Amino acid sequence: MKKIVLYFILGLLVISCTNDNQEVQTVIDNQYTYQTKNIVLLVVDGPRMSETWEEVNRENIPNRVSLLSQGVFISDFKNNGSTNTNPGHSAMCSGVYENIKNNGTELPGYPSIMQQWLKYTGEDKTKAWIITSKDKLEVLNDCKLEDWKGKFQPSVDCGINGNGSGYRPDAVTVDKVKLVMEKYSPNIIVINLKDVDSNGHASNWNGYIDAIKKTDTSIKEIWDHIQSLSAYKNKTTLIVSNDHGRHLDSKGGFAQHGDDCNGCRHIEFFAMGPDFKKNTIISTGNYEQIDITSTMAELLGVPLQYANGKIIKNVFK
Structure with missing residues (x-):
């Protein structure tokens, strides 16, 4: 009984000493707080919101529309850093905006959630993976920081064979x-x-729309696969987001991206998991790309270093 009272008092002290503008980190051990034991972060490379969630009838994303009954969508989610592929992915994984080179020749400056989780848990590298259609994203498994470089690296399967060998179709990545x-x-x-982005850069409007539809099907395929496996069913959170959007028509159109126009900055946050709200659309909270890292860490009970984001508290039950 004395221990319970002590824990209660300590909890009150933690809360009372926290600035009103800060997110309160989990005080109770994660294993007693959240049902999530696994997280899948699926990055759809480069669609504009005007062709996905903001399309009048949302006809290009019917699976996400249907899956919203199991999940939560944030309508005003932003990339407030560099609106290019490698910097966008790095921001989601490390919680730090950096303008790293976009061609895969520069490591992120700070360790990812994967590296920090592997160090914290002592798990084998096969328990954290980066699986991408673009080979240049292999750099996400490491960082430049001296105490972390070359250590606690997750497993990778990127592009055709990795190591700068080229891109591959999304269907191969899903498999x-x-x-x-x-x-x-x-x-x-x-x-x-990557197929949405590739068709956009090719100025192939029909291919771009078709890739958005196929990606929507892939999201459902991966979610269904998660629910079919005992290691994942009812204990896995799936987060769907984007590295960047694309230019507004007034800024040059869908073929390119990379500036601070709303078309490039406005991105998706759609998620499903045992600890998240269902059938919910959130339009408040001022959430952004680097907040994904802090939210993943909160669910997994990882004490993050370096990350600048906040926990996306409005998505939790």
Whole structure:
């Protein structure tokens, strides 16, 4: 009884000493707080919101519309850093905005949630994966910081064979994700699907729209696969977001991206998991790309270093 009273008093002290503008981190051990044991971060590379959630009838994303009954969508989610592929992915994984080179020749400056989770838990590298259609995203498994470089690196399966060998179709990446889940049951997976971005850069409008539709199907396919596996069912959170959007028509159109126009900055946050709200659309909270890292860490009970984001508290039950 004395211990219970002591814990209660300590909890009150933690809360009372916290600035009103700060997010209160979890005080209770994560294993007693959240049902989530695994997180899949699926990054759809470069769609504009005007062709996804803001399209009049949302006809290009019917699966997400249907899955919203199981999940939560933030309508005003932003990338407030560099609106390019590698910096956007790095921001989501490290919680720090950096203008790193976009060609895969520069490591992020700070360790990712994957590296920090591997160090904190002592798990084997096969329990954290980066599986991407773009080979240049292999740099996400490391960082430049001296105490972390070359250490606690997650497993990678990027592009055709990795190591700068080129891009591959998203269908191949989805198959790789499913195989890795079945073989290794990793607790963290970061996925990149690139076909939307590739068709955009090719100025192929029909291919761009078709890729958005196929990606929407892939999201449901991965979610269904999660629910089919005992290691994942009812204990896995899936977060769907974007590295960047695309230019508004008034800023040059869908073929390119990379500036601070709202078309490039406005991105998706859609998520499903045992600890999140269901059938919910959130339009408040001022949430952004680097907040994904802090939210993942909160669910997994990882004490983050370096990250500048906040926990996306409005999505929790």
